[in-house]
Amino acid sequence: MPDSSGVPEWLRWAGFRFxxxxxxxxxxxxxxxxxLVGHEVFARVWGDGISWVFxxxxxxxxxxxxxxxxxCWVGQETNRPFPIxxxxxxxxxxxxxxxxxxxxxxxxxxxxxxxxxxxAYRPHWFFRMDQPERQHTVxxxxxxxxxxxxxxxxxxxxxxxxxxxxxxxxPAFVLRHSPNPEVLRDWCDAVEAASRETPTPSPLERxxxxxxxxxxTIGFPALYILLDGLDGAPETISDPTAxxxxxxPLLRLTEGWAKEKVxxxxxxxxxxxxxxxxxxxxxFGPAYISTIHWTPDxxxxxxxxxxxxxxxxxxxxLDALASPALRDLETLLAKTVIPPTPREMLVLTRxxxxxxxxxxxxxxxIREEDVENAIRWYLSTVRYHDKx
Amino acid sequence: MVGLQLPExxxxxxxxxxxxxxxxxxxxxxxxxxxxxxxxxxVFVGERGVGKSWLxxxxxxxxxxxxxxxxxxxxxxKAYVDEDPAWAVADMIxxxxxxxxxxxxxxxPDLATMSRRLMEHLRGILRxxxxxxxxxxxxxxxxxxxxxxxxxxxxxxxxxxRVLIIMTGRGRLYPWKTPELRLKADxxxxxxxxxxxxxxxxxxxxxxKALPQAPEIHTLSQGNPLAxxxxxxxxxxxxxxxxxxxxxxPVPADRRRQVREYLEALCVLNAFDEERIPxxxxxxxxxxxxxxxxxxxxxxxxxxxxxxxxxxxNADAGGYILDxxxxxxxxxxxxxxxxxxxxxxxxxxxxxYTRWARxxxxxxxxxQKEAAYHHRSLQPAxx
Numbered sequence: 086m087p088d089s090s091g092v093p094e095w096l097r098w099a100g101f102r103f104x105x106x107x108x109x110x111x112x113x114x115x116x117x118x119x120x121l122v123g124h125e126v127f128a129r130v131w132g133d134g135i136s137w138v139f140x141x142x143x144x145x146x147x148x149x150x151x152x153x154x155x156x157c158w159v160g161q162e163t164n165r166p167f168p169i170x171x172x173x174x175x176x177x178x179x180x181x182x183x184x185x186x187x188x189x190x191x192x193x194x195x196x197x198x199x200x201x202x203x204x205a206y207r208p209h210w211f212f213r214m215d216q217p218e219r220q221h222t223v224x225x226x227x228x229x230x231x232x233x234x235x236x237x238x239x240x241x242x243x244x245x246x247x248x249x250x251x252x253x254x255x256p257a258f259v260l261r262h263s264p265n266p267e268v269l270r271d272w273c274d275a276v277e278a279a280s281r282e283t284p285t286p287s288p289l290e291r292x293x294x295x296x297x298x299x300x301x302t303i304g305f306p307a308l309y310i311l312l313d314g315l316d317g318a319p320e321t322i323s324d325p326t327a328x329x330x331x332x333x334p335l336l337r338l339t340e341g342w343a344k345e346k347v348x349x350x351x352x353x354x355x356x357x358x359x360x361x362x363x364x365x366x367x368x369f370g371p372a373y374i375s376t377i378h379w380t381p382d383x384x385x386x387x388x389x390x391x392x393x394x395x396x397x398x399x400x401x402x403l404d405a406l407a408s409p410a411l412r413d414l415e416t417l418l419a420k421t422v423i424p425p426t427p428r429e430m431l432v433l434t435r436x437x438x439x440x441x442x443x444x445x446x447x448x449x450x451i452r453e454e455d456v457e458n459a460i461r462w463y464l465s466t467v468r469y470h471d472k473x
Numbered sequence: 474m475v476g477l478q479l480p481e482x483x484x485x486x487x488x489x490x491x492x493x494x495x496x497x498x499x500x501x502x503x504x505x506x507x508x509x510x511x512x513x514x515x516v517f518v519g520e521r522g523v524g525k526s527w528l529x530x531x532x533x534x535x536x537x538x539x540x541x542x543x544x545x546x547x548x549x550x551k552a553y554v555d556e557d558p559a560w561a562v563a564d565m566i567x568x569x570x571x572x573x574x575x576x577x578x579x580x581x582p583d584l585a586t587m588s589r590r591l592m593e594h595l596r597g598i599l600r601x602x603x604x605x606x607x608x609x610x611x612x613x614x615x616x617x618x619x620x621x622x623x624x625x626x627x628x629x630x631x632x633x634x635r636v637l638i639i640m641t642g643r644g645r646l647y648p649w650k651t652p653e654l655r656l657k658a659d660x661x662x663x664x665x666x667x668x669x670x671x672x673x674x675x676x677x678x679x680x681x682k683a684l685p686q687a688p689e690i691h692t693l694s695q696g697n698p699l700a701x702x703x704x705x706x707x708x709x710x711x712x713x714x715x716x717x718x719x720x721x722x723p724v725p726a727d728r729r730r731q732v733r734e735y736l737e738a739l740c741v742l743n744a745f746d747e748e749r750i751p752x753x754x755x756x757x758x759x760x761x762x763x764x765x766x767x768x769x770x771x772x773x774x775x776x777x778x779x780x781x782x783x784x785x786x787n788a789d790a791g792g793y794i795l796d797x798x799x800x801x802x803x804x805x806x807x808x809x810x811x812x813x814x815x816x817x818x819x820x821x822x823x824x825x826y827t828r829w830a831r832x833x834x835x836x837x838x839x840x841q842k843e844a845a846y847h848h849r850s851l852q853p854a855x856x
Contacts, residue, residue, distance in 0.1 A: 118650035160629035398645030400786040410833035
């Protein structure tokens with residue numbers, strides 16, 4: 086939906102190449118990796134090992150997960166880990182105790198969707214396979230994709246753009262540099278040509294075959310299963326035991342997987358940390374756990390980094406666009422937000438810009454009254470009073 | 474202007490940088506011995522004239538003698554400043570292919586194919602060799618080129634465990650999205666020579682007649698090797714003038730004089746922004762009309778200084794700062810060549826900050842400190 090607030094115009098006037106405060110949904114933000122802050126947490130998560138990241142809702146879990154995915158997708162080759170984003174569907178269905186088999190079926194599906202989408206953008210991975218490898222890959226598509234393969238291929242042929250697939254299979258999947266439509270159509274034809282009718286094996290076997298395809302046939306150095314979305318269902322946060330029950334069958338597999346170069350990296354609500362550590366003390370050792378703590382300094386950095394990236398490094402703070410009556414603007418805002426999360430920080434920052442545009446129009450330096458009006462608004466909102 | 478040629482790199486003229494050489498040598502040695510190296514990208518950041526390119530020249534000269542299985546490749550992004558980014562990246566991919574014995578004909582119809590074929594070729598090389606990629610003038614190059622360079626060359630290379638990437642740059646640091654290039658990279662400030670003995674060692678190799686003036690040169694240059702050489706060869710006033718010209722070398726000739734005037738007008742300030750630029754230009758040119766400048770006009774000045782990497786945002790200073798050594802050299806030149814103008818700029822800055830401290834309660838303390846700084850600068854002991 087077009088933004089009629091006047092803020093994009095002000096940002097353009099101020100020298101921004103794009104609006105870094107408009108996109109609160111991390112999954113849809115193509116610049117996420119460039120303005121990542123909290124490097125030490127990323128550094129702990131990135132690499133071949135099991136990782137547990139705990140943070141509050143709005144505290145950057147999904148942003149971190151997407152950053153890991155984007156880092157996996159750099160380049161055209163298969164010399165980086167292959168990411169499998171996994172959002173367990175069971176809690177949303179009210180099914181709190183899935184079996185190991187149900188988890189594996191869901192992961193096989195998530196992994197296949199990720200492979201299908203990535204291959205649509207990197208068809209050369211498929212073209213360089215021999216015929217049995219192609220058949221094996223297409224079997225995986227047929228067994229695990231949620232809809233008929235022929236329907237996806239037809240859509241892809243018609244549109245000539247792989248985004249048509251991510252729109253229906255995973256809207257959070259953002260990969261740049263599509264192949265040209267002709268190459269994509271050749272890929273669709275080649276996939277269809279390698280299709281054959283075979284009985285669908287058990288979830289355990291499907292998962293095993295997918296691992297083999299990704300690690301041995303295609304040759305990725307590792308698989309990262311990126312578990313996220315557990316605070317999407319309200320009952321999850323209020324009942325950490327239910328989440329532990331839901332994850333238990335999966336958690337039992339993680340150490341064995343690590344020996345096969347399959348690493349679970351879970352992005353979990355902070356409320357679950359105590360419950361999970363108590364229940365699985367061997368698995369949740371301190372060496373594997375990262376907790377994202379948002380301090381005012383770090384929150385100020387969230388805004389500064391976005392300013393830096395969106396202005397292509399011309400400046401790294403809204404101070405550059407503030408009257409001499411204001412300095413250290415981001416810290417001033419960061420000390421106001423409750424809870425101290427990036428999402429809240431971005432809401433308040435955005436509001437300050439809206440206040441500025443409302444009074445002064447889409448140009449001019451940020452003034453004290455813009456900040457004061459924004460803070461007054463923030464402190465009067467439900468989002469603040471509910472959380473104090 | 475004196476027609477003095479800057480010296481070309483030669484191993485015997487190179488001095489210092491022991492820590493930087495050791496850092497890279499250790500990483501190459503670890504790879505040669507089959508040990509993993511976690512941080513395989515090193516970024517040397519430093520101002521113009523500090524010796525970044527000479528450091529790369531030196532690494533290129535000495536490392537292949539120590540490590541038999543090392544292949545060293547060099548790319549200078551300065552050579553691609555005015556080129557179309559896609560063409561530039563294609564050219565770099567092609568060059569790396571040729572220099573490593575790969576196909577000489579064009580690797581493919583598009584960057585994706587070229588990147589893939591280069592990586593296929595390099596994988597074969599990397600089974601037997603270590604690759605050291607030296608990249609000069611990276612961060613100050615065209616930022617429209619860097620995303621393509623990352624996607625099609627640096628990103629894929631950075632993931633290879635037997636590739637070491639050394640970059641140099643100044644000014645704004647590009648926000649790479651590849652973890653190995655930013656979050657897991659070693660960033661090292663390449664500082665000017667810190668001790669007078671280091672300046673002396675340089676003068677011994679490059680301008681031995683100036684050895685008796687080494688302490689004075691070091692004080693003026695703050696150890697910047699380019700400034701050491703020019704001050705040692707041309708003397709103080711002429712040398713400072715030439716240093717300023719050399720600092721301006723990346724700027725197109727038709728803009729050089731204007732940019733130099735901007736730098737001279739702003740060099741007395743600890744930090745500046747669009748609010749301060751008109752005041753300082755009005756004083757520098759003795760023309761009140763600059764005080765009526767719009768924000769957009771002042772922004773053009775700021776953008777030009779950032780474009781050529783003479784200035785960058787500094788959060789602690791609450792504004793843009795000029796590169797410290799550049800600022801010092803230009804201010805020293807102005808102080809010596811045009812002392813009245815320098816004093817007028819100092820006074821203008823003091824008056825501006827005193828006025829701001831009076832007007833802006835929330836930021837009073839900051840502006841009072843700045844006013845006090847300029848007051849001190851005008852005292853005879855500081856001049």
